[in-house]
Amino acid sequence: MDLILENLVYSYPGSRQAILRGLSAKFSCGAITALTGLNGCGKTTLVKNIVGILRPKSGRILLGGSDLTSLSIARIGRKIGCLLQNPSCQLFSPTVEEEIAYGLNNQGLSRALVRKKTDYYLDYFQLSPYRGRFPFHLSRGEKQRLVLAAVLAMEPDYVLLDEPTASLDAYWRKNLGKYLRKIQKDGCGVILVSHDSDFVEEYAGVELIMEQGVISKEINLADGRIKNGADE
Amino acid sequence: MEQMNKTPLECLDPRSKMMMTLCISTLAIAFSRPVVLFGILLFCLLILLAGKAPVKLFLQKIRALLYLILFLFIIQCVFVREGEPLLQIDSLIIITRLGMEIALSVVLRLLILVFSGMILASGQVRDYLLALVQCRVPYELAFMVMMVIRFIPLLRQDAQDVFYAAQMRGTELEKVPFQKKLSILLRLLLPIAAGALERVRIMSIAMETRMFRAYSGRTYHRILTLSNFDKTILLLFPVCTLAAGLLLG
Numbered sequence: 001m002d003l004i005l006e007n008l009v010y011s012y013p014g015s016r017q018a019i020l021r022g023l024s025a026k027f028s029c030g031a032i033t034a035l036t037g038l039n040g041c042g043k044t045t046l047v048k049n050i051v052g053i054l055r056p057k058s059g060r061i062l063l064g065g066s067d068l069t070s071l072s073i074a075r076i077g078r079k080i081g082c083l084l085q086n087p088s089c090q091l092f093s094p095t096v097e098e099e100i101a102y103g104l105n106n107q108g109l110s111r112a113l114v115r116k117k118t119d120y121y122l123d124y125f126q127l128s129p130y131r132g133r134f135p136f137h138l139s140r141g142e143k144q145r146l147v148l149a150a151v152l153a154m155e156p157d158y159v160l161l162d163e164p165t166a167s168l169d170a171y172w173r174k175n176l177g178k179y180l181r182k183i184q185k186d187g188c189g190v191i192l193v194s195h196d197s198d199f200v201e202e203y204a205g206v207e208l209i210m211e212q213g214v215i216s217k218e219i220n221l222a223d224g225r226i227k228n229g230a231d232e
Numbered sequence: 233m234e235q236m237n238k239t240p241l242e243c244l245d246p247r248s249k250m251m252m253t254l255c256i257s258t259l260a261i262a263f264s265r266p267v268v269l270f271g272i273l274l275f276c277l278l279i280l281l282a283g284k285a286p287v288k289l290f291l292q293k294i295r296a297l298l299y300l301i302l303f304l305f306i307i308q309c310v311f312v313r314e315g316e317p318l319l320q321i322d323s324l325i326i327i328t329r330l331g332m333e334i335a336l337s338v339v340l341r342l343l344i345l346v347f348s349g350m351i352l353a354s355g356q357v358r359d360y361l362l363a364l365v366q367c368r369v370p371y372e373l374a375f376m377v378m379m380v381i382r383f384i385p386l387l388r389q390d391a392q393d394v395f396y397a398a399q400m401r402g403t404e405l406e407k408v409p410f411q412k413k414l415s416i417l418l419r420l421l422l423p424i425a426a427g428a429l430e431r432v433r434i435m436s437i438a439m440e441t442r443m444f445r446a447y448s449g450r451t452y453h454r455i456l457t458l459s460n461f462d463k464t465i466l467l468l469f470p471v472c473t474l475a476a477g478l479l480l481g
């Protein structure tokens with residue numbers, strides 16, 4: 001089930017210049033695709049368009065053939081998980097444990113299953129010692145891990161990660177990479193927005209470079225072949 | 233000078249504006265009869281129009297709030313069951329005179345508060361800070377009040393982000409019954425407030441490391457002076473407010 005973007009156009013209300021100017025791209029499931037580009041080129045804007053926080057002025061977003069642009073954020077969220085840049089603004093539960101369970105409960109899972117998954121993700125992201133704590137009192141890196149855990153626990157078809165390594169230490173960077181590899185093998189599509197070029201080179205299969213509101217280059221990181229956006 | 237392209241309202245001394253807002257909102261809270269409140273609302277609108285305030289633009293900005301006020305009106309109307317019925321379908325009373333009056337006074341009060349706030353909105357935060365200090369309010373206190381006002385747009389951004397995050401994790405906020413929506417919003421209020429407090433705490437530390445309060449006072453480039461018109465307002469408004477309170481109360 002591919003995620004296909006077709007001719008997306010977006011400009012912020014009140015500004016004349018479009019940030020996305022007919023952007024097209026294809027993301028495959030079972031692959032880690034990196035999205036890179038200079039500061040302010042519109043990566044975050046694209047991510048927000050995909051998950052429905054912003055709505056494209058024109059163009060289509062197709063997942064398995066159906067258009068996402070008219071679905072509610074919550075409906076899109078069932079298929080695409082998303083980590084945004086600022087972790088503090090994505091935490092809203094009284095305890096660390098409930099933060100992870102929140103999405104699972106919304107998925108309508110049985111209580112036993114919610115409990116099992118919550119424990120698994122608390123354990124994997126080494127947050128078990130904090131399970132009863134107020135999420136706001138975690139360190140920045142811990143908050144980042146908690147949001148990651150909460151998003152990944154829902155086991156979506158695709159995950160969009162905006163700067164996931166930004167506040168992680170070397171140990172957790174590596175752990176996250178390993179985890180992304182694992183879910184990739186399980187058939188999840190990972191979209192990685194990052195300035196961390198070492199991380200991208202190590203874990204991503206394809207790198208899309210964004211420039212002037214479109215994807216200008218596609219680099220196959222395995223064999224180094226470059227495809228220009230205009231070639232298609 | 234810089235007076236050139238200013239609307240009459242912007243030319244007023246910040247103290248006059250604060251006095252007007254204070255008096256009008258006091259009246260709005262003191263009275264509850266819809267007729268009187270309507271009069272106050274008209275008066276407030278008159279001031280804004282005479283001062284050439286951009287009322288239309290302002291209304292656009294607070295459109296969401298206006299819908300909320302309309303919603304409150306309907307709720308208030310429907311939930312009061314006592315009094316002489318105004319609208320009835322068979323034996324089911326839908327709106328009573330009392331309900332209508334209560335709803336009207338709540339809505340008018342809110343509107344007056346919003347519009348009197350608009351008188352203040354024509355000025356800049358630093359002008360009010362200066363005005364408060366010149367009225368001998370301690371600088372620290374005045375500064376804190378103004379910081380809180382400046383934080384409001386930031387808070388709105390934070391609140392929005394939290395709502396989006398909750399929706400991305402499966403909370404349906406579009407097309408759900410209002411009561412359910414309200415309970416979700418209330419639940420999310422806690423982390424937003426916590427985030428705001430955290431911000432203020434961090435900022436106060438940052439300010440202290442930059443020597444805020446290390447000196448007992450500061451000096452200002454500008455000193456506000458009252459024009460005769462301002463003096464009239466400062467005198468007339470409280471007197472009229474008191475008079476209105478005694479006559480109509």
Ligand SMILES: Nc1ncnc2c1ncn2[C@@H]1O[C@H](COP(=O)(O)OP(=O)(O)OP(=O)(O)O)[C@@H](O)[C@H]1O
Nearest residue numbers: 012013015019037038039040041042043044045046
């Ligand atoms: N709410 C907004 N209103 C208007 N313009 C905005 C808004 N948010 C972002 N922009 C502008 O849109 C452009 C793209 O921003 P965006 O956040 O998508 O960049 P980015 O590629 O994610 O950058 P970074 O690498 O710094 O995260 C920037 O020029 C930014 O100033």
Ligand SMILES: [Mg+2]
Nearest residue numbers: 043044085162
């Ligand atoms: Mg960004």
